[in-house]
Amino acid sequence: MRTSRRILVAVAALLLALGALAIAAVASDPYRLVRLEFARQRLAAHLERRSVAVDDHTWVYAASDAAPPDAPTLVLVHGFTGSKENWYPLARLLRGRYRLLIPDLPGWGESTRRAGADYGYAAQAQRLARFIETVAGDRPVVLVGHSMGGGIAALAAARFPGHVRRLALIDAAGVPFRDNAFGRAVLAGRNPFEVRDVASLQAYLDIVFGDPAARPRIPWPAREGFIAFRRAQAPFEQRVLDRIGRGEGRFLPGEAATDIRQPTLLLWCERDRVIDPSAMALYAERIPQSRRVLLGGCGHMAMMERPADVAAALDMLIRESAP
Template sequence: MAGPGRRRLRTALTAAAVALLAALALAWYSPEAVLRAEFARQRWLAGATVVQMQAAGHRWAVLEAGQGGAGPTVLLIHGFVGSKENWLPLIRALPEHWHVLAPDLPGWNESQRLAGADYGPVAQAERLAAFIRRLPRPPDLVVGHSMGGQLGGLLAARHPELVPRLVLMSSAGVAFEENAFATAVLAGDNPFAVTDRAGLRRFLALTFADPPFVPWPLDEALVRRRRANGDFEQQVLDGIGRGPEALLLQSLLPRIRVPVLLLWCDRDRVIDASAAAVFAAGLPEARTLVLPGCGHMPLMERPPQVAEAIVGFVASPP
């Protein structure tokens, strides 16, 4: 007859097996639930929560960290096909007492999308202006990545009172040395399109110098999200990459008279680092930092270095 110790071990092993089978079943039937759980884990590590706001006729889902802290308020604007969760590695690296807001832009992810609405650069920049006006006070710093940089630049040019300082990170909105990505966009394609797991791997190889490994079922959940948004992505890319507003920001650069930090990676295969020189030539007050060995996602590939640069930029005199 088995002793009490062996029975307890057998019971524990059975419970563990049942829990494992339940987890596998959840992953199989709902990869999205596993992805949401992973984002919740990352939010916990970053000390962030998701809050809901209303602005510009849309409901916004916003990551918030450091509320009530004595530090500056920072607004983070994600890029094309990006999300508020892209900023979590950087939020973890920023000082804990900084107040950080990172919304899903209207139309994207957990924020509201309205049928027939314009989600091009100018319309989104105006929505961001409305969003900022709903805050207790304007942010001390606006940081925009890729498409988000284009929107942040338009915001600073059209509403300078709302943007005291600006970081343009791998930013769209100006002409640069044409690469394979730009050629495809100008031809009407979407090089970021993802319809299967192989497409997700291609997307990561394009945007990261050292692509991260995304295990199942997280990869399946991401693929399903991207596949469902394919038509919307194409519509937005038409506006930011090749429509009449695609290079509007370049003509407005002299109107941006606040301090600007241009932050790029030297292995960016999406928006070539030559764009930084175009921005610098048109901006009255700009400094440039190019990080080595990373691609289009410095906020995720180099969060400590990006955080250090941002902290130094905020502390520097104008």
């Protein structure tokens, strides 16, 4: 009996010690909980975390090779303030049928950020082409870009056509669109996505998600860690937004779109309050072989709000443009 009590006391003491260590770890780095949640999501999607050095940046990316040998490779490129984790709901539906490469763009997420480096459309499109060369080899990929990543993907497809067999632009930036509050704020030199506190975090989520049911819940204390992280990112975000949102090259992807010859999917959500759906029509004018899909009931994050519909549209793009 005494032995059993001693064991119980020892176990209780160990659990208390582990709990104290966990509390201390979170207190010293509240964003740790966010990283742990991202890792959980990646494992749930059966994706591996990988990294590769390409020129002067290290790319961190999620990947899956669980696909038939002749399956296409999909490269999924996130948008402004985004990261590879934005694609995990869609990746869960695509894995097993396609090879998946889901990077953090240089400057974002876990990938390298270099002080003074250019992270505008042209520089990132060139880096993306080099990443595809390095990781995908000599097989052209299906390139899928969202928002800012859509502008980068469009420019990469136009300038490096040998790397891209098919293209999908989801709520893509890089062309003029109907006037909205987001666009006015950007042109005035403000970042509508800036997160400083709980109120601005809620405003950010309200802007990007049109479907409240799909909006991620960020409980305390992970919420405080996320806010602190985004607050620290504010100067970098503003520099990038000044370049891609109101700089001379803000419409570079749209200007280059006339050179896109690959089969192309244009997909928008009708409630997009960031890149108004009118942008899709302009891209379609410049890419006459494109197919348009407009989804109802969602906002700027189609791949998180309507992953099944996005997966079906990508299947259609790949199937219909197959030799």
